[in-house]
Amino acid sequence: MLVVSRRAGESIVIGDDITVTVLEVRGDVVRIGIDAPRSVAVHREELLAQLAQSNQEAASPADDAVDSLANAIRDRSTDA
Secondary structure (H helix, E strand, C coil): CCCCCCCCCCEEEECCCEEEEEEEEECCEEEEEEECCCCCCCCCHHHHHHHHHHHHHHHCCCHHHHHHHHHHHHHHHHHC
16 A cells, blocks of 8 residues: 655546545545546445445345245145
């Protein structure tokens, strides 16, 4: 990991087309601006973690849904 000290208004360049600029430093909050091509995805880390968790929860069936499906299959097989 590269660690760089920057003041407000100063920037770093990543590759040929990504610029990260320190916009403001206020207490322990740093505002940054990221200039990148549209083809480069830029996300806050905590939002990615929340999205991954939401996707995992959505992909896992709820217990009651599994029970309902099992009951429906059982009822269908006894009716035949």
